[in-house]
């Protein structure tokens with residue numbers, strides 16, 4: 001798939017078929033995350049791959065917008081290490097870039113995905129730290145849910161000329 005096609009046709013997919021996502025595809029998705037740009041090339045990310053339905057249920061209980069996990073094949077918690085990031089705030093930016101790379105690679109592989117927001121909601125971050133036993137320096141940013149798509153979405157028109165400015169505001 002061309003990069004431009006991936007960018008324009010990727011959509012958040014929240015309904016998945018029963019078909020499991022192959023481990024090789026999950027590996028490629030993680031690898032895409034690791035090829036994101038990061039400040040001073042610090043690559044402060046960590047990824048927790050999980051499939052356990054008990055873990056899915058725990059997350060759904062504490063996160064009102066994560067019900068798509070009910071039928072996901074696998075999910076990935078994207079975190080950053082505060083001790084590895086370039087400076088305060090950069091881990092968040094680096095891991096956001098990694099997460100976007102992962103969504104695009106998933107789409108490229110025919111896998112539906114959705115960014116489930118954790119950061120900056122304190123209650124969600126605390127819940128993820130408890131559920132996944134995260135060390136104090138590991139900050140959860142997002143969950144990427146993955147599964148073969150059971151819904152199709154059209155590409156919306158989002159081009160807004162009035163958001164573009166030339167030379168000055």
Ligand SMILES: Cc1cc2nc3c(=O)[nH]c(=O)nc-3n(C[C@H](O)[C@H](O)[C@H](O)COP(=O)(O)O)c2cc1C
Pocket residue numbers: 010011012013014065066114115116117118
């Ligand atoms: C920071 C962030 C947090 C998000 N959190 C959630 C979430 O918790 N649950 C969810 O269903 N979608 C979540 N989304 C997905 C957005 O709802 C989605 O990207 C947006 O509606 C645009 O749709 P599209 O991804 O199909 O282009 C999140 C996206 C971002 C970037």
